[in-house]
Amino acid sequence: MLDHEQVVMHTGRRSRLPVIVAVHSTALGPAAGGLRLWHYADWRDGLTDALRLSAAMTSKFAVAGLSSGGGKAVVALPEGLELRPDRRRDVLRDAAEVIASLGGAYATGPDVGTGPADMAVIGESTPHVFCRPKDLGGSGDSSPHTAQGTLAALRAVSRRLYGTSSLAGRRLAVIGLGRVGAGLARLLVADGATLTVTDIDPGKRTVSDELGAVWQSPEEIIAADVDIVVPAALGSVLTRQTSAELRCRAVVGPANNQLATPDVADLLHQRDIIWVPDFVAGAGGVIHAISTELHHVGADDARARVDAIEETVDHLLDTAQHHGRTPAQAAGELARQRLRAAADATSSPTTSLDHPL
Ligand SMILES: NC(=O)c1ccc[n+]([C@@H]2O[C@H](COP(=O)([O-])OP(=O)(O)OC[C@H]3O[C@@H](n4cnc5c(N)ncnc54)[C@H](O)[C@@H]3O)[C@@H](O)[C@H]2O)c1
CATH class of the missing domain: 3.40.50.720 (NAD(P)-binding Rossmann-like Domain)
Known part of the structure; x- marks a missing residue:
């Protein structure tokens, strides 16, 4: 059974590569999670990764006590494909287009295969992005x-x-x-x-x-x-x-x-x-990024929140x-308790029907 709120998949207009965004839950807040740019024998393996990783993000935020939901994006590269810089930019712009189409239900960040410089490219098309380089106003490398x-x-x-x-x-x-x-x-x-x-x-x-x-x-x-x-x-x-x-x-x-x-x-x-x-x-990485970019806490407080993992x-x-x-x-x-508490506090009984899947 699919327990994700929303899964969108597009063939990138420029790259012709599969761009997958899985929003597992927005019960605690808009979903966040990294963009994985990785090689897969089959794009369906990328979809499986997006589903599993986005569910893990829901638990990650819930246990950390953060008001964000779980999401993940994957661009599935065929085995052996090396991206030249211009083609990489195409891939990132395709991913940005799909993220922008979700209207804030999901914000991305770096994951395996992507870093702050890639987030800067995505940030040209959508504000729903974390960990852009510090000189561009982001929190940088997580x-x-x-x-x-x-x-x-x-x-x-x-x-x-x-x-x-x-x-x-x-x-x-x-x-x-x-x-x-x-x-x-x-x-x-x-x-x-x-x-x-x-x-x-x-x-x-x-x-x-x-x-x-x-x-x-x-x-x-x-x-x-x-x-x-x-x-x-x-x-x-x-x-x-x-x-x-x-x-x-x-x-x-x-x-x-x-x-x-x-x-x-x-x-x-x-x-x-x-x-x-x-x-x-x-x-620690998402706690720091969300704390500084979304909650606007200072460096010391953000560090204390990361250290609170202990x-x-x-x-x-x-x-x-x-x-x-x-x-x-x-x-x-603990994650389920926090998700239940958030669901109980939600006034609209139709929330889950707002989502296409
Ligand atoms: N970057 C972050 O802030 C962050 C946050 C949370 C979780 N993670 C997770 O931590 C892990 C590492 O992330 P990263 O950002 O350092 O990625 P990275 O791509 O910089 O590093 C991964 C390293 O693992 C090596 N590797 C791959 N497969 C291996 C294998 N089978 N055996 C030994 N080494 C192998 C790669 O060669 C590479 O050096 C990933 O699972 C990522 O999802 C990263």
Whole structure:
């Protein structure tokens, strides 16, 4: 059953590529979520990604206590297609056109494959865009704030496991040294952690060397002898098989869609491995962007809101322990409570009928 409010899909007028926007929920406010520009074997895989990622955004905002709904945009690139700059601009203008047609029900931001410069192009056609470069009035790159938020989640887990929020002396395995992963790895090293790292891009070995980290292959790292595994690449790293191979005590990272199937959260719980849901550990970037661009809070307040992920994770771990549940179940319940409360507060009984799907 489709539980999204609205899903629109256009063939881009200029690029002829599929532009997909999924609005999962506007119960808490207009939807927001990044634009993913990524290669897919089939555009339908891009649609699946948009549906899953937009639903996760609803939970991400609800658990963070933000008045925004969940949405996501995907432009599905065929395998092997490299975008020249002029063609990339066409793709972005096509995406902007679809976003503008939604009249504010959805605002976009950066995600895998896009960054602040792309948001500047989208901003030429629609105001419904976050994280444009700072010199254009946006809040810029969200990835340092995502990294900061994941560090806050890691501190809460460290306190639970080891009685201290400091990561000094802890061994962590970081999967993916992209914008968030590399930034987070630097924060962890600064905190005194010892790292094992990987990336499918062998060029990232320079980052590994700079950090004094041990490099392992993406296949090996899941079974690394570490305290905490930090997924910071693309989705579905936690399968039934990989969850059985883990030797760590916790998995906490910013990567979206870490679970191949929801039951993997239960398998991890049975193995006494703490898994902090990705939509909690990876919320720092959107918390910062929404706080500064929509709520106009200052830098210190925005930072405090990102750091509050530590308390959120504390609360989820307490609730999970108290009720004998997984942190994922506790987070899901918290999100549902906030969505129910918002629905109850909505005066119009016809809200759900306003949407085409
Ligand atoms: N950028 C943000 O602010 C933000 C916010 C929330 C969540 N996230 C999520 O965090 C993750 C990383 O985002 P990013 O902005 O750093 O993306 P990015 O594209 O900059 O980095 C991703 C990195 O992962 C590597 N990678 C891809 N597949 C891999 C694999 N199978 N094994 C090892 N490495 C692999 C890539 O080579 C790249 O270096 C994504 O899942 C993204 O959705 C990002």
